[in-house]
Amino acid sequence: MTAFETMKKHYQDRSLAALEWKKNGGKVMGYICNNVPEEMIMAAGFLPVRLSGDPWEGTELAEGYRIPYPRVGFVETMINKLLTEKFDYLDYLVVPHSRDEVWRMWTQLHFVPELDPQIRLPEMYFYDNLHTTFYTASVYNRDRALELKAQLEKWSGKKMKDEDLAKAIDITNENRMLLKKVAALRAADPPRISGREALQMIGSSMFMPKEAHNRLLKDFLKDADSLPAKTGVRLFVESSPLDNLQFYEVIESSGAVVVGEDNCWGNRYSDTPIEMTVNPFESIVDRYLKKSPCPRIFPLQKRIDYCVKNTVASNAKATLIHVYEGDNAQAWEAPDQIKALKAAGMPAKRVKNQPYLLSDSDKDELKTEIKEFIEAL
Amino acid sequence: MTDEKKPLQRSQKQLKSATLIKAYQKEWWDRTQERLRMGEPYAICMADDAEDIFTAFDIPVVVIPWWSAMISAKRMSEYYGNVLSAHGYDMDQYTSLGLGVTLDHKPEIAPWGGLPKPLVIMGTTMSDVALHITSVWAREFGCTCFAHEFNYNTPYKPYPHRWWEKIRNDWDQVIEPYKLDYKVQELKDLIRFLEMQTGREFSYAKLTEVMNLVNEQEDLWAKTRDLIAQSSPCAVTLPDQLSMYPAQWHRGTPQGRDIIKAFYEETKERVENGVVACPTEKIRLMWLGVGLWVNTAFFQYFEEKYGVTFVASIYTSIAADGYARTIKNDDPLRALASRFTFLGVQETEWLVHIAKEHHCDGVVGFECGPQKQLWARYLEKQGIPVCELPGNNVDARQWDDGKIRDLMTDFIENRVLPNKKQN
Numbered sequence: 001m002t003a004f005e006t007m008k009k010h011y012q013d014r015s016l017a018a019l020e021w022k023k024n025g026g027k028v029m030g031y032i033c034n035n036v037p038e039e040m041i042m043a044a045g046f047l048p049v050r051l052s053g054d055p056w057e058g059t060e061l062a063e064g065y066r067i068p069y070p071r072v073g074f075v076e077t078m079i080n081k082l083l084t085e086k087f088d089y090l091d092y093l094v095v096p097h098s099r100d101e102v103w104r105m106w107t108q109l110h111f112v113p114e115l116d117p118q119i120r121l122p123e124m125y126f127y128d129n130l131h132t133t134f135y136t137a138s139v140y141n142r143d144r145a146l147e148l149k150a151q152l153e154k155w156s157g158k159k160m161k162d163e164d165l166a167k168a169i170d171i172t173n174e175n176r177m178l179l180k181k182v183a184a185l186r187a188a189d190p191p192r193i194s195g196r197e198a199l200q201m202i203g204s205s206m207f208m209p210k211e212a213h214n215r216l217l218k219d220f221l222k223d224a225d226s227l228p229a230k231t232g233v234r235l236f237v238e239s240s241p242l243d244n245l246q247f248y249e250v251i252e253s254s255g256a257v258v259v260g261e262d263n264c265w266g267n268r269y270s271d272t273p274i275e276m277t278v279n280p281f282e283s284i285v286d287r288y289l290k291k292s293p294c295p296r297i298f299p300l301q302k303r304i305d306y307c308v309k310n311t312v313a314s315n316a317k318a319t320l321i322h323v324y325e326g327d328n329a330q331a332w333e334a335p336d337q338i339k340a341l342k343a344a345g346m347p348a349k350r351v352k353n354q355p356y357l358l359s360d361s362d363k364d365e366l367k368t369e370i371k372e373f374i375e376a377l
Numbered sequence: 378m379t380d381e382k383k384p385l386q387r388s389q390k391q392l393k394s395a396t397l398i399k400a401y402q403k404e405w406w407d408r409t410q411e412r413l414r415m416g417e418p419y420a421i422c423m424a425d426d427a428e429d430i431f432t433a434f435d436i437p438v439v440v441i442p443w444w445s446a447m448i449s450a451k452r453m454s455e456y457y458g459n460v461l462s463a464h465g466y467d468m469d470q471y472t473s474l475g476l477g478v479t480l481d482h483k484p485e486i487a488p489w490g491g492l493p494k495p496l497v498i499m500g501t502t503m504s505d506v507a508l509h510i511t512s513v514w515a516r517e518f519g520c521t522c523f524a525h526e527f528n529y530n531t532p533y534k535p536y537p538h539r540w541w542e543k544i545r546n547d548w549d550q551v552i553e554p555y556k557l558d559y560k561v562q563e564l565k566d567l568i569r570f571l572e573m574q575t576g577r578e579f580s581y582a583k584l585t586e587v588m589n590l591v592n593e594q595e596d597l598w599a600k601t602r603d604l605i606a607q608s609s610p611c612a613v614t615l616p617d618q619l620s621m622y623p624a625q626w627h628r629g630t631p632q633g634r635d636i637i638k639a640f641y642e643e644t645k646e647r648v649e650n651g652v653v654a655c656p657t658e659k660i661r662l663m664w665l666g667v668g669l670w671v672n673t674a675f676f677q678y679f680e681e682k683y684g685v686t687f688v689a690s691i692y693t694s695i696a697a698d699g700y701a702r703t704i705k706n707d708d709p710l711r712a713l714a715s716r717f718t719f720l721g722v723q724e725t726e727w728l729v730h731i732a733k734e735h736h737c738d739g740v741v742g743f744e745c746g747p748q749k750q751l752w753a754r755y756l757e758k759q760g761i762p763v764c765e766l767p768g769n770n771v772d773a774r775q776w777d778d779g780k781i782r783d784l785m786t787d788f789i790e791n792r793v794l795p796n797k798k799q800n
Contacts, residue, residue: 065751066750066751067750067752068752069504100505110535111725111751111755114755115751115754115755130526131505131508131524131526132524132526136559136562136563137526140555140559143555295505296505298500298508299512299522299524300508328469328504328505329505329508331467331506332468332469332506334465335464335465335466336513338465352467
């Protein structure tokens with residue numbers, strides 16, 4: 001099996017590495033979003049595994065935990081997977097204060113023991129952090145990271161040493177560096193890696209040990225020069241979190257290739273390395289405070305600037321903006337992103353209220369829209 | 378409880394104190410509008426986000442939901458919704474109606490002639506989208522967006538059991554100290570910002586006075602709520618109770634306190650004199666969700682057919698249970714910070730408490746989807762029947778009268794009445 005095929009396998013079966021890890025006596029820690037420091041989880045001796053939704057999962061049990069707020073499919077199916085124990089391989093789960101739908105999970109899941117005591121959930125921890133990145137917020141976030149560290153030490157039964165953190169940083173930084181090479185191959189002319197391929201390569205990093213993923217990436221990249229060119233109109237995708245391939249499959253079957261994205265399952269996951277400062281812990285905290293912003297981060301201008309900068313850097317011809325149904329925060333960025341992109345000479349189109357699971361007619365409709373957009377470029 | 382020797386009388390008139398608050402609201406709107414027209418610095422903020430600071434500064438504050446309500450009352454929601462959509466902002470429009478007015482740049486048709494440029498818009502983290510809305514709005518005005526963390530709905534470790542019994546006096550044991558520390562620092566930053574921008578100086582004594590007035594007002598509200606909850610039949614209709622809620626917008630002022638004092642005294646008088654909302658009351662229900670009080674025919678139908686009285690809602694009880702905070706260690710700012718960090722309004726154990734305190738036979742929720750929501754399942758588990766009604770408070774077209782009457786009828790006949798018999 002080639003390196004890419006292995007990564008693809010882990011992308012498709014996201015519990016594969018976790019089950020293997022557990023078979024070897026290890027413990028698995030789930031986390032949500034990309035603002036939980038994986039390095040700390042690794043330094044504590046756990047395998048960090050990011051939770052994702054599943055468009056084909058259904059939401060029957062999750063619907064019994066609905067609260068009167070907008071819902072997004074990837075979170076609701078994540079809840080459903082927890083309630084149907086599809087994540088039963090998790091020993092622990094860190095729920096961060098990230099987007100509204102995610103932190104509300106914390107509240108919703110706390111009703112499970114009372115309403116459905118037969119359902120087993122992993123032991124959970126709420127990791128708080130703030131919307132702003134001012135100095136006062138950095139101190140607050142740092143204190144919460146110290147608490148997370150203490151919790152990880154409690155769970156692991158051992159103190160987290162600087163050398164463990166430093167080693168984890170080396171591994172994750174190498175992973176980011178290699179994924180940036182992947183990103184460069186997409187932005188190259190011609191692109192050598194498609195958007196679908198990239199999502200699988202990036203995503204698989206979050207479901208398996210990073211050292212193993214680094215080996216796969218190096219293996220893949222050693223033949224980078226001989227990778228066939230991808231054809232199609234170069235598009236940048238600004239989107240809601242895309243934890244599956246549906247949207248990119250539609251785009252890339254419509255005469256386009258996705259050369260970059262602003263998405264926490266895409267390039268944004270790995271574009272900010274950890275810079276070593278006073279000690280490993282402070283370096284980690286600093287990185288997670290200052291990493292590329294997601295839609296919950298203030299100010300909005302940071303998000304707009306990030307979108308434009310990365311669109312230009314990917315040598316895209318145009319930008320597609322995708323917003324899931326219920327993703328109000330992403331929806332509210334779009335008008336200003338479109339304005340800024342147009343001011344930068346970049347055509348942009350928004351496809352809004354996208355269902356999490358695309359039906360055949362949804363796909364056909366999207367294809368038509370995308371083809372029309374491309375033809376007009 | 379009502380004195381059984383006095384015959385029950387149906388309340389013929391609207392609550393007198395309801396006309397008081399209406400009159401004061403109008404006077405306040407007119408006065409505030411005039412102050413803005415005269416160029417006084419003012420602020421825009423989300424509800425329960427920072428108003429008390431502005432009250433202490435005597436800086437007029439336009440609260441986003443009130444402004445949206447004003448726009449809706451002028452029947453311009455659809456117009457400004459279209460303005461927002463034309464600019465690409467077509468989600469969460471109710472919160473952003475004010476932005477629509479600003480984007481439209483047509484003072485000749487706007488309520489109040491539109492709002493002038495504020496001194497500051499508080500960048501609320503009530504939700505991720507609200508933070509974006511306030512950011513965009515501040516940008517359109519060219520004013521500062523003062524982003525601040527935490528809100529009354531801030532994520533928390535599971536709410537402490539019976540938090541409402543502790544929050545008034547022991548808020549420092551309910552809320553994490555580090556959150557309070559952070560919020561106090563933020564409020565100090567805000568105060569410094571306002572001092573520098575306005576040339577005014579913040580007064581510790583004034584803030585203490587504001588907090589004391591809030592505490593007085595809310596303690597009076599709690600007494601009123603308790604009278605209503607224990608009155609049987611209920612002494613004050615829910616629409617009348619809710620009509621008093623705008624007094625919350627004037628908390629921290631002598632006027633707000635006096636209006637609720639009048640509400641308390643009037644309620645007490647009603648209870649003592651056997652004045653009731655519905656003499657044929659047989660079923661007491663709690664209403665969850667925004668009010669539909671313009672659709673009085675709906676409620677009258679169920680009152681006449683089944684003796685249904687709506688007696689409780691979260692609005693009236695949160696005023697009673699959530700707002701007052703004892704000032705500790707002579708630190709009014711920390712007490713205020715505790716309210717901005719925790720109000721408990723969404724909390725399910727508290728919903729059960731309100732329903733039981735008011736001797737409710739069931740709970741009716743509005744603007745619900747097809748499936749029983751979490752809060753409904755929790756209430757049912759505690760033995761409280763729940764009816765969830767679909768609809769949309771803003772869009773009257775989504776009110777299916779026949780369907781909703783059927784749902785309510787089914788709920789009363791097949792859930793509430795049998796449950797009452799059993800108990």
